[in-house]
Amino acid sequence: MKILVCISHVPDTTSKINFTDNDTKFDTNGVQFVINPNDEFGLTRAMWFKEKQGATVDVANVGGPETEPTLRKALAIGADGAIRVNAPATDGYAVAKQLANVVKDGGYDLVIAGRESIDYNGGMVPGMLAELIGANFVTNCISLEVDGNNAKAVREIDGGKETVSTTLPLVIGGQKGLVEESDLRIPNMRGIMMARQKPLKVMEPISANVETSSVKFEKPAPKGAVKLVSPDNLDELIALLHNEAKVI
Amino acid sequence: MSVLVYTESEKGKFKKTALEVASYAKSVADQLGTTVTAISINADNTAELGTYGVSKVLQVKDAKLDTFNAKTFASVIKQAAEKEGSKVVVLSQTADSKYLAPILAVNLDAGYASNVVEAPSSTSPFTVKRTAFTNKAFNFTSIGTDVKIVGLSNNSFGLKEHPANAAAEVFSPIIPENGVHVDSVDMASNKVSIADAEIVVSGGRGLKGPENWGMIEELANVLGAATACSKPVSDLGWRPHSEHVGQTGKPVASNLYIAVGISGAIQHLAGINASKVKVVINNDPEAPFFKAADYGVVGDAFEVVPKLTEKLKEFKAQNA
Ligand SMILES: Cc1cc2nc3c(=O)[nH]c(=O)nc-3n(C[C@H](O)[C@H](O)[C@H](O)COP(=O)(O)OP(=O)(O)OC[C@H]3O[C@@H](n4cnc5c(N)ncnc54)[C@H](O)[C@@H]3O)c2cc1C
Ligand SMILES: Nc1ncnc2c1ncn2[C@@H]1O[C@H](COP(=O)(O)O)[C@@H](O)[C@H]1O
Numbered sequence: 001m002k003i004l005v006c007i008s009h010v011p012d013t014t015s016k017i018n019f020t021d022n023d024t025k026f027d028t029n030g031v032q033f034v035i036n037p038n039d040e041f042g043l044t045r046a047m048w049f050k051e052k053q054g055a056t057v058d059v060a061n062v063g064g065p066e067t068e069p070t071l072r073k074a075l076a077i078g079a080d081g082a083i084r085v086n087a088p089a090t091d092g093y094a095v096a097k098q099l100a101n102v103v104k105d106g107g108y109d110l111v112i113a114g115r116e117s118i119d120y121n122g123g124m125v126p127g128m129l130a131e132l133i134g135a136n137f138v139t140n141c142i143s144l145e146v147d148g149n150n151a152k153a154v155r156e157i158d159g160g161k162e163t164v165s166t167t168l169p170l171v172i173g174g175q176k177g178l179v180e181e182s183d184l185r186i187p188n189m190r191g192i193m194m195a196r197q198k199p200l201k202v203m204e205p206i207s208a209n210v211e212t213s214s215v216k217f218e219k220p221a222p223k224g225a226v227k228l229v230s231p232d233n234l235d236e237l238i239a240l241l242h243n244e245a246k247v248i
Numbered sequence: 249m250s251v252l253v254y255t256e257s258e259k260g261k262f263k264k265t266a267l268e269v270a271s272y273a274k275s276v277a278d279q280l281g282t283t284v285t286a287i288s289i290n291a292d293n294t295a296e297l298g299t300y301g302v303s304k305v306l307q308v309k310d311a312k313l314d315t316f317n318a319k320t321f322a323s324v325i326k327q328a329a330e331k332e333g334s335k336v337v338v339l340s341q342t343a344d345s346k347y348l349a350p351i352l353a354v355n356l357d358a359g360y361a362s363n364v365v366e367a368p369s370s371t372s373p374f375t376v377k378r379t380a381f382t383n384k385a386f387n388f389t390s391i392g393t394d395v396k397i398v399g400l401s402n403n404s405f406g407l408k409e410h411p412a413n414a415a416a417e418v419f420s421p422i423i424p425e426n427g428v429h430v431d432s433v434d435m436a437s438n439k440v441s442i443a444d445a446e447i448v449v450s451g452g453r454g455l456k457g458p459e460n461w462g463m464i465e466e467l468a469n470v471l472g473a474a475t476a477c478s479k480p481v482s483d484l485g486w487r488p489h490s491e492h493v494g495q496t497g498k499p500v501a502s503n504l505y506i507a508v509g510i511s512g513a514i515q516h517l518a519g520i521n522a523s524k525v526k527v528v529i530n531n532d533p534e535a536p537f538f539k540a541a542d543y544g545v546v547g548d549a550f551e552v553v554p555k556l557t558e559k560l561k562e563f564k565a566q567n568a
Contacts, residue, residue: 011381013495013496013514013515013518014514014515017381017384017385019385037495037496038496091359092350092360093353093354093359093360096350096354118381118382118495118496118518119380119381120380120381120387121362121363121379121380121381121382122362123346123349123350123362124349124350124353124360124362125350126350127318127347127348127349127350127351127353127354128350128351128353128354130351131350131351131354131355132354136426136427136428137318137319137351137428138428139318139346139347140343140347142489152431156343156489156490157343157344157433158342158343158344158441158442158443158444159435159436159439159441159442159443159444160433160434160435160436160441160490161433161434161490162430162432162433162434163430163431163432163433163434164428164429164430164431165428165429165431166427166428166429167427175496176489176492176496176497177489181483210392211358211359211360211391211392211393212359212360212361212389212390212391212392212393213389213390213392214387214388214389215375215387215388215389215390216387216388217380217385217386217387217388218377218385218386218387218388219384219385219386220383220384220385220386220521223539223540223542224542226528226538226539226541226542226543226544227542227543227544228538228543228544228545228546229543229544229545230545231545231546231547231548231551231552231555234545234552234555234556234559235559237527237543237545237556238556238559238560238563240543241504241525241527241543242563242567245504245524245525245542245543247446247447247503247504247524247525248447248471248504248560248563
């Protein structure tokens with residue numbers, strides 16, 4: 001089995017979010033970038049397939065040279081090779097078109113992406129990619145088993161979950177649950193050394209229309225101070241929620 | 249040319265989000281000087297959509313569509329958009345609509361903006377405001393394609409009445425085969441789901457262990473609320489993964505979010521910030537959650553929660 005794990009390169013979850021250039025650009029100053037958490041679950045599941053069932057695992061990112069440390073980290077965790085498509089990741093559709101080209105080029109049968117990136121939270125790329133390459137698609141995936149050409153997956157739905165069966169080629173949008181938190185791997189020294197020897201291929205982008213564009217950013221309005229209520233006066237809390245906030 | 253809105257239903261009844269996206273579609277249609285057509289799949293009371301400004305309903309009824317399937321539903325919606333010549337398609341952001349939207353976008357060659365929270369700030373270029381960086385910021389996105397898809401965040405626009413006469417028209421699209429088969433569906437029994445809930449009661453590690461969740465459930469019961477938890481609580485196996493909310497868990501956009509024994513880490517807050525009113529109950533006055541909350545009680549959850557539940561019961565009895 002040939003697996004491609006799509007990696008988006010996102011600000012660490014504790015990052016303070018600021019903007020520059022008249023609020024048109026994300027301020028990367030002092031921001032630490034990481035593998036998107038949903039992709040880290042996917043990568044870990046891919047390593048399981050590699051070790052238990054035999055598979056080659058490549059990782060891909062669409063982005064500028066600044067994303068290479070993130071790809072190297074994925075190699076240090078155990079991926080066999082990495083591909084960076086040298087184009088800015090501005091629009092989900094454009095990213096999906098670049099990834100579709102990577103998948104066709106490399107002949108992957110299973111593509112593991114994340115449910116969403118935690119930066120723009122588009123939740124777009126995996127579904128678009130699946131449709132562009134004519135693969136089956138399951139998102140919000142919390143379990144995945146592959147047996148030959150057949151796959152079984154569990155998808156989280158509002159208020160429950162659903163078990164589905166499908167076939168390769170397949171794209172999934174993974175999330176927490178795909179593997180246990182305790183299965184996540186921190187790259188060790190050996191992994192980091194080996195990653196330096198592994199191939200990181202840079203592909204030039206194919207031409208793709210940009211369908212959506214970011215105009216500007218805005219921060220939420222600052223919040224007023226919290227109103228404290230004494231634990232001995234919970235009637236007041238109920239009155240506030242009823243009369244002031246009007247939520248009960 | 250009319251704006252097309254996909255109005256999701258469950259067991260024949262429209263979901264609340266369906267009425268919200270209809271309200272939103274009406275506002276977009278007014279801006280564009282056109283009308284709203286809804287596409288409904290196996291829903292019964294299509295007239296209900298009229299209340300929210302829908303003037304035509306393409307009503308699909310087919311047993312093959314009883315179980316949701318993203319690719320098939322995307323195909324049905326695409327056929328409806330083409331029939332109506334719609335340039336704007338509005339969807340909600342339920343798990344199902346989020347699943348089908350990217351497939352629909354490729355099929356209609358449409359630009360798609362997800363997590364939209366307001367009516368378009370401009371229609372030329374077509375520009376919408378959406379959340380970004382997991383609710384830590386907003387982004388104005390313009391969509392340049394001929395056909396545009398807007399995914400409206402749940403509980404962001406609200407229900408707006410605009411009486412119209414929703415004329416139903418039977419619509420029989422081609423229903424394609426597809427490669428993903430649902431084997432079984434496992435719904436948490438008679439519980440309010442986090443996505444649909446107006447109120448969410450959430451517990452953190454401050455509750456010490458799974459045996460103490462009875463009081464969280466009771467509080468949720470009185471309020472008709474869904475229960476949720478912080479990430480460590482689900483990692484420890486005290487509560488199921490499906491209850492984990494936050495940046496890497498389920499997003500919450502309820503009217504009221506009550507956090508009990510949750511410190512208010514940035515990753516937790518990111519996922520629940522879209523809730524309108526936040527209440528925190530925590531015995532540490534320095535807990536970061538107090539900076540994010542509207543109302544707070546500094547106190548021991550084991551005393552405050554049962555007391556609050558009793559008082560709410562009295563309140564509900566009086567206001568029934
Ligand atoms: C990549 C990444 C992603 C993450 N994603 C998420 C996410 O999606 N969601 C999430 O929740 N977390 C997430 N986290 C974890 C997050 O950083 C915090 O560790 C977590 O939210 C803390 O959970 P907690 O508040 O329940 O526990 P704690 O931080 O242990 O806080 C417990 C709180 O309970 C209070 N308390 C103790 N006893 C009582 C009592 N008797 N009565 C009242 N209060 C009491 C304490 O004062 C304390 O404030 C993520 C972390 C990382 C690194
Ligand atoms: N620039 C990118 N390069 C590679 N994969 C990406 C990129 N952007 C998004 N993805 C993949 O698509 C998933 C969903 O991203 P999004 O649609 O941006 O929310 C991510 O978890 C990644 O697996």
